[in-house]
Amino acid sequence: VQVGFHRQAITQFLAENAPALEIQPESHQTPLKISYFWEKATAEEIHDLHQALLTAQLPCRVIYSHDVYLDIVPDRAGLGPAVKFLVDELVLAPNQVYIAADSNHAADLYRYGFQGIVVANATPQFKEAMQLRAYFSEKEGAQGLLEGLEHHKFFTRPGKAHQWDLAHEGFERAISSLRRNITPLGFSAASLTDNPLTDEESNYFAVWSRDGIKTGLWSLPLNDTDVTECFRRTLLLLAEHQSPQGQIPANVQIATAVPDYGGIGDIASIDSVLWFVIGSCRYAAHTGDRDFLTHIYPHLKLAMQWLRAHDSNNCGLIEIPESSDWMDLFPRSYNVLYDEVLWYQACCDYAVVSAVLAQKEEADSYDRLQERVRYKILRQFWPTTDKQVNGHFAETQFTIGNAQYLLAQISPFGFSWRCDVYANLLAGLMGLLDPPKMERVFQFLWGVGANSPYPVKCLYPPIQSGASDWKDYIVTNLLNLPEHYHNGGIWPFIGGLWVRFLAQHGRTELAHQQLNALAESCRLGIFEEWEFNEWLHGQTGRPMGKAHQAWSAASDISAYQAVHHDNITADFAPLSAEM
Template identity: 25%
Template structure:
């Protein structure tokens, strides 16, 4: 039996809360494999364990980037991320400069910063509003530590790293690091300016001579090269245009949603921009990276759930997610990766520590739920698109995933899917709550493995239901009927073994001794999402989830405040995760609990109003809602996080209870509701197989009216009231 101390040792991948200096407000730019974290001045400081820096492919290339004027820090006027999420705009001015007799607030210094996959760009404009000519120095100090993201997260390394090499030859500057994985990583400056400048090791000194109304412009870029990468000579203006073009191309794939509430619209627009910024180009299409800074890489579970959240609006994301994960599906038994034939990827990393094996995540399969979720998404994608040719292409992967569920997922043959990690450095817990202390019994004791989580049984149930329908379509009658029966048997056995009348809730899990972990948690809410819950239990569960010990006012907690291990500041034992709440809201709508859906939607929306940029983070604390205060933030939460920024779309789907049945060419709305603050909602450019659809909804006192704006002739729209 493992002690809690030994489990804590295995939990070395927990992110240290001092990885971020919580007193500093930061600005985040991200594009595909590259992201930057800056302070409000547009600077990066290397102090302490701060996470600030510019990262590429899991490595911090730049850990210092500081702009000074005559050796002093400029005065901050304002800084903000543009609405489209691509440019950090910073307005600065000068302090009093006695050396050149320049009063303060005389020179305007404008910084425009952005990243594009593999590069960082900045434009600095200096304008003089005084009456005389002035000359001063702008100094850009920089450095690179080439630290792996896991080092920043707090993992100690027991190897001697190579030193960073600097090269400044005339007008060029470069930093190089020879990785222990045999990969050379390089940061290279390119500078364009009319100002005189000089380079010395890790400083660039610009001599600025300003006349009234005669601005001076500095443009520079940093290229991040790894291994055999070749530098692409793309200018600031070209890179900026490419980002705008890419954003516009991807953006038109989205259905447009507009409401009568401007704050809600801002939440939608910010979420859309954030999601687009997280879509990375892979060999199989675009994949939503999980989140910045810690998870800016492909995660199986996160990508699938993001696909589910956005499926009704942009099915292309789900298609590309399925293709990517199919290409990475395990084909052999590799214990050190927790890999088994048919299993779907948990995460993939490209940094030095993953490449050397210091962490096991180069291609890691330690997840119990990504595999059934993969099958579930494939079935949902077919219902949304009727793309049978795609399903035929994916069918071998779907069958391999189903075989994994039966052959490897069910460890003891009892019909439930359990996990027990095999990789020495692998994750102890392998559900979506994967911290070491996230599964416990009613006394607070940590559960022994193998562990059968309640929500995972729901995922398996839904996976087999969807796969059964696909099998029948593909003329595999016996296979389809077998899957249908297995799903039915699983639902019956699950409701017998996991339901607890005393809790009015499904237990969190069955432990290694098949003892129920009689704990009230948000995991049970996913049983509504998948439909495995019996109808007579669903009402009790819905009320339990929205009761005072679970619902904080800002959403449903991960763990009831009445439980022994409840801690509102913990990662999984009392915090609030927006994506968790969105899946539960979808499930509540599925069972017809409209008032519960409205209560949950309002809580999450109002939380977004207090959070900077309306950007829902990975999680926030589970403290009780206090009057006139916003939710308490979690210090090292990812933001933006894909499955969090996509929450608004699933909450709208839950309110409308929209179902797009492409095989029957039918869009149905099952007793739609709208909250009081959304008097009107319009949906346009909703992509269907042979055209688009446009709809307009208006809220009345106890009803929602509907106007059809556009649809293909052979599609039907049904409103159930």
């Protein structure tokens, strides 16, 4: 906490530059707090004082309360960070923490999505600052606290034993939410009747390749006739609109059946094709529908040719244009971990179905390729300090030393050291990581709190304005601000993969615990409970995305089944020729 806090220098600076401040008695001072009297200071004056300290290279926090008390504390100190640390250590969800205050000295407590209470005798400045962050009691002091606790149902909340029921209720409600996305053409990305969609969001009235296929894969173990048939329609619709070159559309409009092959900026959706191959192979394997496989195989062959053409240097990995996968407004390109992991899985699955259909040459070719892709991913994306006998100058990622996770992207010109949480979880579930690497990934994600306040953030750390990889287009529609959307937002569908990663890695008790946290994140809603929102804010945990997002519901279903039934094989278990 004390790192960078220069108490004597701050005291001297304020004595010389802020004579209006009156130092409080020695009994009110501590080594990590400098306290002053400053009557009726305005918000602008407080801001200017803080900026002056920062300009003088004296990092700190400035806390002003009750129109008279000014405290200067270390930049990393405060009630908020302290309580957040304790919450993370105890593995509590934000809705399990109740806070109450009456002045700005505790304002930072209200940043983390806790159950907030503001008592009636709070200062006007504090009430104004809190706005929608808390319940405003009509009573003062302790009575106001009790009123707030009553509002938050503290005295009637079910006990710990009920948490198992919460996960089960989430499972049942996820099935209901999933059904809202069944359309005559296939799965919609989000419920078309539960979201106030604008013209700019008209592409939500579509069957999306990546959304629909993941939704189908994660709901296959339900063995629900309506859901399985909707998955089949999704795959056949996408195959019907495959381009002559082999590209699968990003989406197909439900009203007009018009395909769209690009998104914002008309950039190709590479992962739509990857998921199409994986989803088609695994639908056929799970259902045993040989007629479907025979019909879809020519489309798979053409799709794999289209994908393989993206390996322009014949290294085995495919080159990805910028922002051309599910992170469609995000700066990553060339060899992107997420896409390479899917490419590996597509090669494995396609080799198996080719063997099933007696396409031996095709099967052997892609079986050899998947081994090469696997080797390249582990060698290129997991740097070590070991000497590489065949290394070359462009492999700058090895300057990072021993990695704790697979890097987000690499190119001949550099690499991204950020952790793509989603891609690392996929790599673990798809069998690319051995147990020691699984453990290192777990320890890293657990250590940085990627699952806090809810499971799980998609990226760590988020890109901040001014960082070398920040791009102006990140703020388009204000979607990718730090802790938002693809820039470190929480995605329940990835949370489901996190639960399954824990279960597969043998951390069963923690998997149950995190399944409850996932259910709680799905229970939250913008307008009502159990909205299964698209994404949540990465720090506060409040829902900000579309309601009844199909893949959020489907991933919760697969996570529940993985923890309680241990029979989830549709999406990640290796396929065999005996399918």
